[in-house]
Amino acid sequence: MNIKITVDIRDRHLISLCRKIFKDVEVKQLTIGDLHIYKGEHVVLLERKSIRDLFQSIVTNRLWDQLARMLAVEELEGYTVRRRMLLIHGSLKSLVLERAWWGGRDSSTIWAQLMGAVQEIVFVYETAVFIAETDDAEAQFIRILAKREAEGKNDKTPEPRWFRRSKPAIPSKNAKIYLLSSIPQVGDKLAKQLLDHFGTIARIANSRPEELMRVPLVGEKKARLIYEIFH
Numbered sequence: 688m689n690i691k692i693t694v695d696i697r698d699r700h701l702i703s704l705c706r707k708i709f710k711d712v713e714v715k716q717l718t719i720g721d722l723h724i725y726k727g728e729h730v731v732l733l734e735r736k737s738i739r740d741l742f743q744s745i746v747t748n749r750l751w752d753q754l755a756r757m758l759a760v761e762e763l764e765g766y767t768v769r770r771r772m773l774l775i776h777g778s779l780k781s782l783v784l785e786r787a788w789w790g791g792r793d794s795s796t797i798w799a800q801l802m803g804a805v806q807e808i809v810f811v812y813e814t815a816v817f818i819a820e821t822d823d824a825e826a827q828f829i830r831i832l833a834k835r836e837a838e839g840k841n842d843k844t845p846e847p848r849w850f851r852r853s854k855p856a857i858p859s860k861n862a863k864i865y866l867l868s869s870i871p872q873v874g875d876k877l878a879k880q881l882l883d884h885f886g887t888i889a890r891i892a893n894s895r896p897e898e899l900m901r902v903p904l905v906g907e908k909k910a911r912l913i914y915e916i917f918h
Contacts, residue, residue, distance in 0.1 A: 690837045691725040693717065701735055704822070708830050719757050720771075722829070724836050730766040731836055732757055734814075738777025742786070745804050754812040770841070771814040774828065778820045842916070863888055870916050872909055880904065881913075892917035 692709050694702050695717040705712045705722070717723065720732040734753060736744065744750035757771050779801060787794040808814050819825035835841045866888065867878035884902045885891045891899070891913070899910035 689726065690833055691723075692833065693723040693725070695721045698722075698735065704826055705829065708826060709833070719753075719760055719763065723763075724833055725766060726836050728767055729769040730763055731770045731772065731832075732760070732763070732768060733772045733774055733832075735774045735776065738775060738779065738782045741775055741777075742782060742801075745800070750804075750808075751812075754808060754814055757814065758812050771812075772832075773808055773814050773816050774825070775816065775818045776820075776822075776825050779818065867891070870913060872912060877902075877904055 691713065692705055692711070693713040693715065694705050696702070696714050697716065698721045701721055702712070702714055721735040722733040724731040724733070734757060736750075741750065744753070754771075754773070761768055783794050783797045783801070786792060786797050805816055808816050817828060819828045832841075863882055864875055864878045867873055867881055868875045870878075873881075880902050881891050881899075882888075885894065894914070896907065896910040896914045899905050899913055900907060905913070
């Protein structure tokens with residue numbers, strides 16, 4: 688695979704797991720995250736927590752500090768940060784039952800705390816959350832993640848499966864809007880504005896970021912993302 692894997696030296700479990708999956712694993716002290724996946728000019732940041740560590744880090748606010756630092760970094764050692772992820776290892780249900788039993792708390796209260804935290808992580812800290820309940824699930828997640836990053840599958844435009852099944856032809860403009868709206872951070876409204884401004888998908892694809900920014904609601908970050916999708 689045309690990628691590079693770096694693991695934090697303090698996470699012995701993750702080091703052992705990655706060495707079973709990948710031929711070459713760099714181990715060093717990382718200032719952000721526990722696992723970095725490098726491909727080309729980009730890097731994917733992954734923070735890993737056992738289920739008990741997750742709960743404890745929520746209570747002590749350590750999690751929010753780690754996620755805030757990860758969110759603040761757009762470039763790391765010359766690489767552009769492509770994605771930020773939190774991988775939770777363990778069973779949420781087991782933790783809730785354990786906390787309810789030993790702490791004498793209502794399980795609904797603990798579930799509410801965890802679900803609120805997960806939504807905070809995704810919506811506020813813009814970090815994707817994944818759960819791997821077993822060692823095997825965790826190993827498969829990391830293996831598949833690295834494979835998809837190497838093959839560019841995590842950046843591809845979704846296939847238009849829904850309109851392939853329908854008999855009537857979709858109007859040309861609607862099909863173009865659907866295609867553009869599949870780009871991350873581009874919905875139907877912005878897709879329509881892009882088409883109204885440029886006229887064709889080809890002109891959008893050939894436009895530089897500064898040209899894309901002339902469309903309302905397209906800032907520098909979004910313009911760069913659209914540009915990179917087509918180049």
